[in-house]
Amino acid sequence: MISFFRKIRQKLLCQNQVTRYLVYALGEILLVVIGILVALQVNNWNEDRKLEKISDQSLQSLEEEIKEARSTLANIISVNKRILNDSDLFIDGIMTKDSLEKDPGKIFGLTTYAFATLNFTITEQELSSERTILGRKNLHEKSRISFQDYLRMVDFEIIIKNFWNNKVGPFFIEAKMMVVYNRFLKERPISFEDIEKILNEEKFLNLVAATNSFNLRFLVLLENLDKDLEEALALMKQEEDDLNSKH
Numbered sequence: 001m002i003s004f005f006r007k008i009r010q011k012l013l014c015q016n017q018v019t020r021y022l023v024y025a026l027g028e029i030l031l032v033v034i035g036i037l038v039a040l041q042v043n044n045w046n047e048d049r050k051l052e053k054i055s056d057q058s059l060q061s062l063e064e065e066i067k068e069a070r071s072t073l074a075n076i077i078s079v080n081k082r083i084l085n086d087s088d089l090f091i092d093g094i095m096t097k098d099s100l101e102k103d104p105g106k107i108f109g110l111t112t113y114a115f116a117t118l119n120f121t122i123t124e125q126e127l128s129s130e131r132t133i134l135g136r137k138n139l140h141e142k143s144r145i146s147f148q149d150y151l152r153m154v155d156f157e158i159i160i161k162n163f164w165n166n167k168v169g170p171f172f173i174e175a176k177m178m179v180v181y182n183r184f185l186k187e188r189p190i191s192f193e194d195i196e197k198i199l200n201e202e203k204f205l206n207l208v209a210a211t212n213s214f215n216l217r218f219l220v221l222l223e224n225l226d227k228d229l230e231e232a233l234a235l236m237k238q239e240e241d242d243l244n245s246k247h
Contacts, residue, residue: 058126062143063236065122066229072118073226079114080219086110087212091205100199101192105184107199110208111168113215115157116222123147139235146228153221160214168207175201 087110089095100106123143172178180194198204 058122059236062122062126063233065119066146066233069118069120070226070229070233072116073222073229076114076116077219077222077226080215080222083109083113084212084215084219087208087215091209091212097192100195104190104192104195107195108181108184111211112164113160113211113218115161116153118150120147120150136235136239139232139239142228142232142235146225146232149221149225149228153218153225156214156218156221160211160218163210163214168211171203171207175204 086095086106090110124147127140127144127147172181175198177195177198180190183190183194
């Protein structure tokens, strides 16, 4: 092909047809430019297809990450609600001696909580990108809000851990209850007599009340995060439905 164009140029030059040669040369340049543009367009189309495939895969991974987080949250919320209910009964004097005799280990649950270990690796990666999350502005914004809720939850979790380490733990040591607490952690049998001496202590009641307040706030943060994650999944479902309706 190059040889063919070269012969044409030489023929025109030999015939002193400068004007036709210039027109031909411009036409040749135009063909080259068009070829480059077509090649770029094809390349862009291929890249768009690759990005679309990556986007779909990332969206699926993000959806799986959110579903897994919600499953974990459901268990954590359930446990913390039970702890909160038990501590309410204890603070109000409704928790009976009979119930504690049947399950004396319940007393240690009154000053604790169920912590959350969640994985938002994909969410964090997408939010750190310069583009909106997978090109979806609403999902990007909802994911940003969800991740902020998660960070607030983690910060508050640190506060609760510090409270236990600085207040609850030292109380059990002072009351000579750490041996009993250790048996409780190892799921070894403990008796009502082991925990009876702290039941009526005002300091222990205040610790339970403080933990109750912390747990109440913590539960709100957990439920807010779960609500935002649920809405993020709804956005994904809506987009999937819209895409299917177009086909």
